[in-house]
Amino acid sequence: MEQHTEPFRRRLRQWLPDHMPREDGPPRTGSARDPARHRELQRRLFDGGFAGLTYPAAYGGQGLTAEFQEVFNQEAAGYELPTLCNVTLGILGPTIVDFGTEEQKLRHIPAILRGDEMWVQLLSEPAGGSDLAGCITRAVRDGDVWVLNGSKIWSTNAHISDFALCLARSNWSLPKHRGLTMFIVALHQPGLDIEPITQANGDAEFCQEFITDLAIGAADTLGAENAGWEVVSRLLYHERNLAGAASPYTYGLVAEGTPVAPTAPELAEVARAAGTAHNNRVRALVAEAHALDAIQEQLVERIGTGIALGTLQATSGSLLRLFEITKVLFCSNASVDIARSEVVVWPEGTAGSLGGQFLMRQSAALAGGSIEMQRNIIAERVLGLPREHAPDVGVPFDSVPHNAPSTRR
Numbered sequence: 355m356e357q358h359t360e361p362f363r364r365r366l367r368q369w370l371p372d373h374m375p376r377e378d379g380p381p382r383t384g385s386a387r388d389p390a391r392h393r394e395l396q397r398r399l400f401d402g403g404f405a406g407l408t409y410p411a412a413y414g415g416q417g418l419t420a421e422f423q424e425v426f427n428q429e430a431a432g433y434e435l436p437t438l439c440n441v442t443l444g445i446l447g448p449t450i451v452d453f454g455t456e457e458q459k460l461r462h463i464p465a466i467l468r469g470d471e472m473w474v475q476l477l478s479e480p481a482g483g484s485d486l487a488g489c490i491t492r493a494v495r496d497g498d499v500w501v502l503n504g505s506k507i508w509s510t511n512a513h514i515s516d517f518a519l520c521l522a523r524s525n526w527s528l529p530k531h532r533g534l535t536m537f538i539v540a541l542h543q544p545g546l547d548i549e550p551i552t553q554a555n556g557d558a559e560f561c562q563e564f565i566t567d568l569a570i571g572a573a574d575t576l577g578a579e580n581a582g583w584e585v586v587s588r589l590l591y592h593e594r595n596l597a598g599a600a601s602p603y604t605y606g607l608v609a610e611g612t613p614v615a616p617t618a619p620e621l622a623e624v625a626r627a628a629g630t631a632h633n634n635r636v637r638a639l640v641a642e643a644h645a646l647d648a649i650q651e652q653l654v655e656r657i658g659t660g661i662a663l664g665t666l667q668a669t670s671g672s673l674l675r676l677f678e679i680t681k682v683l684f685c686s687n688a689s690v691d692i693a694r695s696e697v698v699v700w701p702e703g704t705a706g707s708l709g710g711q712f713l714m715r716q717s718a719a720l721a722g723g724s725i726e727m728q729r730n731i732i733a734e735r736v737l738g739l740p741r742e743h744a745p746d747v748g749v750p751f752d753s754v755p756h757n758a759p760s761t762r763r
Contacts, residue, residue, distance in 0.1 A: 414463055477509075484723075491522040499569050523535075549563075624708065647681075
């Protein structure tokens with residue numbers, strides 16, 4: 355592998371210092387979440403031939419293998435990268451490559467790789483909980499136009515995005531997994547109102563959308579009509595890989611809006627700053643964090659290779675997602691144990707940032723698919739255990755009890 359990627363590595367080492375800013379360089383106020391800054395950085399990578407390394411060359415990518423993305427991530431560590439684009443590059447773009455028409459791919463994938471388009475997924479609903487297939491956003495066809503009505507929620511960075519993949523119910527007489535259709539939706543147009551949601555830590559990257567008589571052309575369906583669950587299943591596969599640090603499409607960094615926790619080296623630094631580094635319990639916590647890092651690295655390689663070779667099912671990616679949740683919760687809780695009362699100075703200082711992360715730790719068990727859903731997938735589709743009884747299997751959705759649509763307050 356090293357010989358195969360070595361010319362690429364050398365070219366990248368020469369290019370990065372002249373074109374990408376260092377993270378330890380002069381600070382840029384507000385740039386961490388400035389979409390214009392991330393679009394600019396993505397365009398630099400595109401112009402340099404380093405965007406979309408594993409995307410097909412026919413749509414503006416480089417057509418390379420995952421090993422090249424791994425080399426990029428190694429060499430680009432310490433540089434400022436467009437992490438706001440990670441969800442677009444790691445989840446939405448690959449789903450369009452998998453299911454889009456030729457026209458859809460030619461229209462959107464090059465624009466995504468240039469940084470011209472940022473995307474979001476409109477899947478979760480206020481009345482839906484973890485039952486994504488219970489979608490009640492309604493899509494009614496009128497000739498060559500679909501009219502959508504409903505509401506979506508927990509859509510990360512929808513307010514700064516350009517397009518979305520939106521799941522809606524197109525046939526209520528079919529069972530719930532079979533009457534869904536996925537749509538490509540241009541955001542910021544009449545009929546679609548986006549409201550950011552302020553969280554406990556003061557951030558507001560999550561949004562709720564209110565959809566009222568939104569007209570979508572029939573040419574903007576992704577995949578077949580009433581086959582939206584097939585598209586969703588593949589989208590969730592890409593999402594699990596992104597959340598589990600195994601995506602071959604992104605920069606190897608946490609996507610903005612994804613729950614984070616301190617790494618093992620950061621926990622050690624916190625312990626030194628807090629004066630607890632010689633405490634035996636603290637040393638055990640840091641050691642366990644290092645062990646989790648090593649396990650995750652091996653797990654990503656094992657499962658990624660198995661899926662690529664066909665020896666493991668794609669649903670095995672849920673193992674990565676479940677492990678990532680476990681690691682985030684452990685490290686976040688450990689940081690508070692180590693820093694102790696210093697975390698109350700949030701949001702100022704290193705220890706203070708741990709307080710903000712701690713407030714958001716439980717979102718790790720929800721974002722990217724809840725911890726309960728990951729365990730169900732592993733049990734049923736990886737281990738082959740019997741499925742739990744579900745009274746709505748095979749029943750027309752209009753005969754299944756469900757919550758009422760969310761209304762705007």
